Each structure stands twice: as structure tokens, then as C-alpha cells.
Amino acid sequence: MDPKISEKAWNPELEKDILKQWEEGKIYEFTPQEDNYTIDTPPPYPSGRPWHIGAAAHYSQIDMIARTARMAGKNVYFPIGIDRNGLPVELYTEKKHKIRMRETERGEFLNLCREALDDLEAEMILIMKNLGISGDFANYYRTDSEEYRTLTQSTFIDLWKKGQVYLANRPNNYDWVSGTTIADAEIIYEDLPTKLAYIKFKIKDTDREIVIASTRPELLCACRTIIVNPEDERYTQYIGKKVIVPITNAEVELRTHHSAKQEFGSGAVMVCSYGDQNDVALFRELELEEIVAIGLDGRMTKVAGEYAGLKPKQARTKIIEDLETNGFLEKTEDIAHRTPVSERSKTPIEIIPMEEYYLKQKEAIEKIKNLGQEITFHPTMHKQILMNWLESINIDWPISRRRYYGTEIPIWYCKACSEPHVPEPGKYYKPWMEKCPISNCTKCDSTEFVGEERTFDTWMDSSVSPLFISKFNRDDEFFKKVYPTSIRPQAKDIVRTWLYYTLLRCEQITGQKPWSEAWIMGYGLDEKGMKMSKSKGNAIDPLPVIEKSGADTFRFWSASEINHGYDFRCNEQKIESTKKFLSKLWNVSRFLSSFPVIKSGKLFASDKWILSELGNLVKECKRGYDEYNFFVPAIAIREFTWNLFAAHYIEMVKGRAYGINFSDEERDGAIFTLHKVLSTILKLLAPITPFITEHLWKVLYSEKSIHKEKQVESESSYLEDFTQFTKEITEFNSNVWNEKKSKELSLKDSIAVSVPENLSAFSKDFAAMHNLE
RNA sequence: GGGCUCAUAGUCCAGGUCGGUUAUGACGUCGCCCUUACACGGCGAAGAUCCGGGGUUCAAAUCCCCGUGGGCCCA
Secondary structure (H helix, E strand, O other), X not given: OOOOOOOOOOOOOXXXXXXXXXXXXXXXXXXXXXXXXXXXXXXXXXXXXXXOHHHHHHHHHHHHXXXXXXXXXXXXXXXXXXXXXXXXXXXXXHHHHOOOHHHOOHHHHHHHHHHHHHHHHHHHHHHHHHOOOOOXXXXXXXXXOHHHHHHHHXXXXXXXXXXXXXXXXXXXXEEOOOOEEOOHHHEEEEEEEEEEEXXXXXXXXXXXXXXXXXOOHHHHHHEEEEEEOOOOOOOHHHOOOEEEOOOOOOEEEEEEOOOOOOOOOOOEEEEXXXXXXXXXXXXXXXXXXXXXXXXXXXXXXXXXXXXXXXXXXXXXXXXXXXXXXXXXXXXEEEEEEEEEEEOOOOXXXXXXXXXXXXXXXHHHHHHHHHHXXXXXXXXXXXXXXXXXXXXXXXXXXXXXXXXXXXXXXXXXXXXXXXXXXXXXXXXXXXXXXXXXXXXXXXXXXXXXXXXXXXXXXXXXXXXXXXXXXXXXXXXXXXXXXXXXXXXEEEEHHHHHHHHHHHHHHHHHHHOOOOEEEEEEEOOEEOOOOOEOOOOOOOOOOHHHHHHHHOHHHHHHHHHHHOOOOOOEEOOHHHHHHHHHHHHHHHHHHHHHOOOOOOOOOOOOHHHHHHHHHHXXXXXXXXXXXXXXXXXHHHHHHHXXXXXXXHHHHHXXXXXXXXXXXXXXXXXXXXXXXXXXXXXXXXXHHOOOOHHHHHHHXXXXXXXXXXXXXXXXXXXXXOOOOOHHHHHHHHHHXXXXXXXXXXXXXXXXOOEOOOOOHHHXXXXXXXXXXXXXX
């Protein structure tokens, strides 16, 4: 009989037609029912090409979750969103148009950002679709849409009214040339020449002096403590003693801290507000009171005494002279110091306390811990990342940013008395360009207001994604059916941010957990094991890879290479060679397509054997799918299909299936079993490689989509367990092949080998397979 | 500096909870073979002191301790 499939290999071009069929058939459409399975899909950020291959692997696997759930009979809601708020697009836009954000009119700058996002987004959606992602693209959302930003602002206003938000000073990176705070991402480090001053400090009530080396002697007036390493025996006897700061004569305590390096300078370090980020951490950890020594104008403040009004660099030169005159200076050294400078202005940044808004989180930590316990983590070990983070939180969450492309903080201040006013929730507000919706100041009755110019930290937006997708505040009935959602899939590196902030915000707003399960994936590393990033230049663009090898190849690679939860390496050659397995599957199907599909048949020994092995395979796949660990089924299916089914079973029953020298009953048993096994493999593989399984399924078994089928849960109708024979069967076949080889016989030549007694039930199949005499 | 995590052939990976045959499979390499599903294939071969050191044990890739190295997150 002619095979129904004539082509000799899987052609990834077919994926395009299949995509079209899915789209036209709307086979993944969602209508809410009483019981739903909602995926809180991570909205990817379009931050410029290439979208990295690790992300493509990540989304492929999220789709496998959706497909697994669907085949398990769940009503799957799989929203698709695009995250568009934040710094990266601002930097991208500045670079693309060679402009500076703060020198461009705000509205104009926002438009340029939006255009850039639109282009990048279109490509990203194309990649997701081509990967076969079965999400709801028709209703995809954007985190910068009016609807989304309304939600961010409304939830903020709600928390503001509950007293969860406050203003406080905290140290910020400040670029006094541009007159603005800058994000950590905008800082670069340069080795700049500077003087390292060795300054003598007197220990109070002793004759001893400590010499401290510092690159920032002008900050002596802001010195709050001296630290030494706890292991440093030179200072053991002075711990807890007072030390007198030269010039200012302030008395500060000498204490221990592990961050002081014994081998640097004298081993003692002065801690000032703020010489560097380490000082910031120490002030926070040791709960020191800060002294503001440098003002927003970039000059020394009045606490610097006679140095007030000088720029830090001038003050440094002068204070070194004064230290020398007064005998406090041991020596100076010229060194190259790794200095944080503003990427834009190239001037050293200063760390200066500034007023920012904070969202209270410290009081919520216990609640979040309990909430975390209610959530199942896949894999369980990654729950620890959250728990460790909860242990180490020691400040509230700073939520305001001096940026443009983000959700505006909805506050207006009274011009007369500065009283802040928040508007009613339910609308999207832009205080930097809109009139205050409140007519009179609640405090002084004045009618003049000025709008807040700052935006929110982007996690303020991202952290309400479960509320947005479940239509919180927009559709109560829908919300009740969908929230709490079912699963949050996300990458490991943002457990402390996205996962944690979502728990925090959703708890604050709804009092409930946002999802029942969290699914945490590792990072995509390059061939050498380094994290891929655009700046390192080691990121692989997924688009050409997918175009060349096809989505299913890419997806199967992703499943078979990534053990869930662990980091994984990406290698293009490996991806390409994964295609071989799909070829194998294709050709097995091509062979089977020459036989009619038979609903039942009498089973013979070989049939019972392969069906027993199939039973094991089904069990193994279920184990993996239950955990959403696709590595397990991918490896098991490849192993079974290639090394047992194709290599041994098909060879053993080929003669029987053709019916040469076999009865009809014997022939039908083989044909039935062949189709039984292949159709089961296709279903087991459908969540991982949705295209090729769909194609083969439709050609061989049904007009209906395989993605509407229920997953095989067990294969127990064949009670006799024949898996005990597996080893002997494969060894016997191998022996015959070797025997023929050593006698330089062709495989079709006949040979005299006797079948072991144990395997006598299989002897007729063996005889036909090997042409045994 | 703190935390998490990993270490098995040229490369990737399984096994590790619960110690016990010859350490799994794939990619790559090499040799032979067009055998009517497949040369994007078949058969076969070579290739691993399971990171180092110590301990527990009749027995350790596996359990315990101490190192070393990589990765990521935080500071």
C-alpha cells in the first residue's frame, strides 16, 4: 500500500499553514467558566533586538504549561501582554535619535518612545506567534495602556488612602551637572586619577593613633564611625573606643564589620555619608544618622565648616593641605580609583539623600511569608530564593522615579501650602500636563496646584498583572471566576522583584494570594556558561534560528536540554541537530501511514512487550507533566521512540505487518499495535511539539485537532508486564547484527542463530526480522 | 562581603532522596553498510581516575566535612 505521507522529511514550512488553521479555527479561545486555569504570563519587555534566545525558550515552555493544562482537561486562560514601562526604552530612544531625555519636550519624548516600542513589540509578537504560543493574541495587553495605568494608579491611590505610602529621604545617585538623580543602570565606572590620603585619627584617652586611607577626605565632616575587620588583631583592644576625627574633632565609635579589608591601607575604614555605595549599606545596616555634606548644587554644605561652598574636588585639595599643616597627614599616594560616573555627563556622581515616596513593606513580611507557604513552587527548591529575600528586607520599597516613560504618580501639590492631593481612583492621570481635578486645597483652600512630575518604579505596574488579567475593577464577575489565578511562570532572576512585589501588592489590595503555583525557570547562558546580554555581545537572536530549524525543533531542543529550574546553555548547532529526532518521528509515521488504522487486534508477544514499555513511558511522562517539567517527557519519549520502538519493535514486526508468511490475525495485531503506540506518542508529545504532532495526527488519525484531545493518563489495559524482556530482546538483536557484521553478511542475508529459550515466544518475529535459518 | 546553585567523555545531559551489576542517553568524531519508513538513516567503535582532599561503610558518582572552580542574585 502506498504511504499517505510521501515526503521524506518534516518540513518546517508546514508550520505556517498549521498556524493559520489554529488561528482560523480559534482552537485556543477562552470563555470563563466556574473553574479556570489562568496563567499569569510574564509580559516581555521589548528593549531592542535581538530578543534573546533564552527568552524564546522560556516562552516556549510557558506554552507547554498551557498545552499540558489544556490536555489535562482544564479551561485555560492564557493572556499575552507586553511590558512597556521603564528605563530601557528611554535609553534606546535617546541613542536611536541622538537626543537627551531632559533636553527634549516631555510629550515629544514620550511619543518617540512609544514609536520605538511599537516596532520592537511587533517583532516580538511575531516571534511568539511563530513559536506556536497558544495565547490570547487577539486581546493582548500593554502595561502602558490607559487601562493598565489606570489600574496601577488606582491601586496606588487606594494604598495612599490606607496610609501605606510615605515620603522619606534616602541616598540617591545624583548627577549635579544634569541636575538629576540617575538609576544604577546609568552609571558607568572609570578609573580616574586621585589622591589617596593617609589620615591620622587619635584614639580618645590613649596615645595611639590610627591611620586611615581615604580617597574622600573632604567627607571627614560626615564621618559617623570607623570600622575594622573583626579578625584584625591590631585593633581588638580598641573596639568600642571613641576616635577623634581630625579637623572637626567629632568623636565616633570604632567598631567591627566584615566589609573592612585588613590588607587595604591600615585596615581601618572611615564611614561617611556618602563616599560610595558601601557607605550607604553600612549606614543602613548600622542605623547611623546621616550628615548631608554635599548639596544639590554639587557643593559642600554648611556642615563642612570653612569648606562650605566649595566643590568636592576643591575641598579635597584644601583639606589635604590643612591636614598636613596640622600634622594629621601621614602621606598621600597618587592612585587610579574606580569611580562611578554618570554615563551621560561623564562627571563623578555623588550619593545624596533625596525625598522619595516609599510603600510600606516591612510590616507585611510575616503575612507574605505565610502566603508564600500556600504557594506550590516548581521546582520546590526555588521557594528558598523568596524566603531568603523576605529575611533580608530591611527598608521599605522606594517607588518614585525621576523618569518620563512610566506610569505617572497621581499627586498634585497645593502651590500655597504644598499639601499633596491624590484624585479619585478609576481614571488615568498625568499630573505633569493635566490640571488638578480637585478645585480647592483641603488644607488652605487655595486653588493653585502643581502636578507631580515623577513616575513609578516599573515594578509598581508589573506587580498587579494578576489583577489586570483577571479584570479587577473592570468586570467583577470575570474577576470572581479567575482570581486568584493558577500559575505564575517566570525566570529565577526576578523572584525578588516581580514575584515578591506581586505577592506584596496583591495581598495589600485583595488580602489573597495572586496564584496557587509559581513556576521558576533558570537562565539562558551562552556556550561558555555566561549569562547572555546585549552588552556582552553574546546574545543569540532567536529569529533566524527558528526560521532555519522550525519552531518544533526549537521547542524540542528547549524541552530536552533544559532541566526545569536549572540554568541552561544555548548552542545553535545543538538546536539544529535536534531536528533529527523530528525526522525520525516523521519517518516512523510515514512507514505507519501505509497501513490502515485498526481499532483492535489480537496481541502477540512482541506487541505485549512494546505496549508494556509504552505503559512505562506514559507513567514517566505523567510524572514530568504533573510537575510542568518538560525535560522528563522529552527525554523519555525520544528514548522510547528511537531506541525501542523504531530500532527494535518496528524491525521485529515489519514482516508481520506486511503479512508475508503471517496470518491475517498476526498481521492485524502488529498493525494495531503500531498505530496504538504512534498515536500515544503523538499525544504525549503534543504539548512540546505542537506542529508536527498536529500534522501527523490529522493525516493519520483524525480531522480534529490533536490539541483538543485529552492526554493519555495511563496505559493499563494490557495487564501482562513484558518489560522484563527488554534487555534480552535488545541484546539478542544486537548479537545477530554483530554476528552478520563479523561474517561480512548483508542484513538481509540469512543466518543460523538460535533464539534463547526465554525469548521463544518472540521467535517467529525474530526469524522474519533477521532471516534466521 | 552575603545568599542560592552547579561541577560526570571534546560538548550537553541522566543517575544522587533510598550507597551495591559493565555509570544513561544525545551531539560531535571514527569505521563499515543504500537492509522495500528514514543516508536528516542503520550497525558498530573509540572516548569518563564521576572537580580536589578527608571521613562514614564490607562497599561511595551517590551520604557527611573541608577546599577549589564556574554561574546568577544581592550588597
